[in-house]
Amino acid sequence: MIAIKNISKTFRQEKKVFKALDDVSLEIEQGDIVGIIGFSGAGKSTLIRSVNLLEKPDEGQIIVNGKDLAKLSSSELAKERKKIGMIFQHFNLLSSRTVFDNVALPLELDNAGKAEISKKVNELLKVVGLEDKANEYPKSLSGGQKQRVAIARALANDPYLLLCDEATSALDPVTTQSILQLLKDINQRLGITILLITHEMDVIKAICNHVAVIDKGRLVVKGSLEEVLSDREHPIIKQFSISKTVNIPQSISSTLKREPEAGLFPLVEVELNGNILFEKLLSVIYSDYKIPYKLITADVEYLGKASFGKLLLHLQGSPVENEKAIRYFNKNNIQNTIKGYA
Numbered sequence: 001m002i003a004i005k006n007i008s009k010t011f012r013q014e015k016k017v018f019k020a021l022d023d024v025s026l027e028i029e030q031g032d033i034v035g036i037i038g039f040s041g042a043g044k045s046t047l048i049r050s051v052n053l054l055e056k057p058d059e060g061q062i063i064v065n066g067k068d069l070a071k072l073s074s075s076e077l078a079k080e081r082k083k084i085g086m087i088f089q090h091f092n093l094l095s096s097r098t099v100f101d102n103v104a105l106p107l108e109l110d111n112a113g114k115a116e117i118s119k120k121v122n123e124l125l126k127v128v129g130l131e132d133k134a135n136e137y138p139k140s141l142s143g144g145q146k147q148r149v150a151i152a153r154a155l156a157n158d159p160y161l162l163l164c165d166e167a168t169s170a171l172d173p174v175t176t177q178s179i180l181q182l183l184k185d186i187n188q189r190l191g192i193t194i195l196l197i198t199h200e201m202d203v204i205k206a207i208c209n210h211v212a213v214i215d216k217g218r219l220v221v222k223g224s225l226e227e228v229l230s231d232r233e234h235p236i237i238k239q240f241s242i243s244k245t246v247n248i249p250q251s252i253s254s255t256l257k258r259e260p261e262a263g264l265f266p267l268v269e270v271e272l273n274g275n276i277l278f279e280k281l282l283s284v285i286y287s288d289y290k291i292p293y294k295l296i297t298a299d300v301e302y303l304g305k306a307s308f309g310k311l312l313l314h315l316q317g318s319p320v321e322n323e324k325a326i327r328y329f330n331k332n333n334i335q336n337t338i339k340g341y342a
């Protein structure tokens with residue numbers, strides 16, 4: 001149904017040249033839920049954005065239902081894209097529109113009539129379990145509810161494929177499970193094929209039947225979930241198997257706030273994927289940047305000279321200092337997620 005054939009993509013910025021995708025091929029059958037897992041900077045977003053040509057590969061082809069997307073005229077491509085829904089880590093809702101109006105947007109752009117829009121939007125809100133939130137604005141919704149709105153919006157044009165770009169990365173573990181169940185339900189009830197990217201093996205295990213592992217722009221392993229998980233000796237699978245979800249202690253989770261507030265500090269989940277040693281990371285924060293922090297939990301293992309695993313850091317510097325630490329993580333491709341403020 002979808003064939004990604006030998007695609008490559010190189011980014012050029014000033015004098016720097018970076019090959020983000022290197023000869024990637026993958027086939028996705030109708031009805032599959034395919035997960036692509038990789039560490040930060042591996043090329044996941046570039047790959048998923050290539051599928052609907054939001055990112056144009058330099059080489060290779062994207063064949064969808066027998067059509068080579070790069071060969072379509074812009075109007076044919078726009079038509080094809082309507083049938084490929086997409087959801088994102090940060091939901092991308094319009095804050096000035098109600099839940100109903102956010103979901104209605106693709107239908108309005110398609111010049112659908114008022115009655116048709118109303119019928120469709122109400123059906124979709126039912127699918128995602130938000131019938132009672134139609135007139136609310138995004139700011140009054142939880143993260144999980146916002147993602148449900150985004151899913152309803154992505155389904156408005158009856159897509160055959162749903163692309164999920166780290167759709168649960170900004171959500172707590174319980175909400176993550178409920179969103180993953182919703183995606184599975186959509187796959188089974190509506191027959192929509194799903195391609196998702198994630199850096200968490202738990203997400204893959206929860207819903208995918210096929211997996212590909214991307215590392216430095218190359219697909220290094222691919223196969224059914226069982227095949228890939230049983231390849232335990234493969235170094236990269238080993239690394240993912242030990243990066244489990246870290247639990248937020250009850251004493252913190254009970255008072256955790258979603259938005260920043262004066263007097264509260266960010267609780268950050270940091271993932272070590274071999275590109276920095278645990279001790280080095282802590283020393284950068286405390287000794288180099290002089291940012292006070294509390295290490296809440298750490299589940300870290302050493303493989304050779306590298307550290308893998310996850311830690312929960314409660315950064316306790318000023319907002320500017322804490323921001324510096326986050327910038328350092330991002331600059332060094334160290335996956336990090338703000339879980340809330342405490």
Ligand SMILES: Nc1ncnc2c1ncn2[C@@H]1O[C@H](COP(=O)(O)OP(=O)(O)OP(=O)(O)O)[C@@H](O)[C@H]1O
Binds near residue numbers: 012018019020039046
């Ligand atoms: N527009 C761009 N210009 C220059 N470099 C880019 C661009 N987009 C991505 N890159 C680089 O390509 C590499 C792969 O990026 P990509 O966002 O696809 O990785 P990822 O696996 O999705 O990472 P993350 O999980 O951190 O989002 C990174 O090193 C990134 O810096």
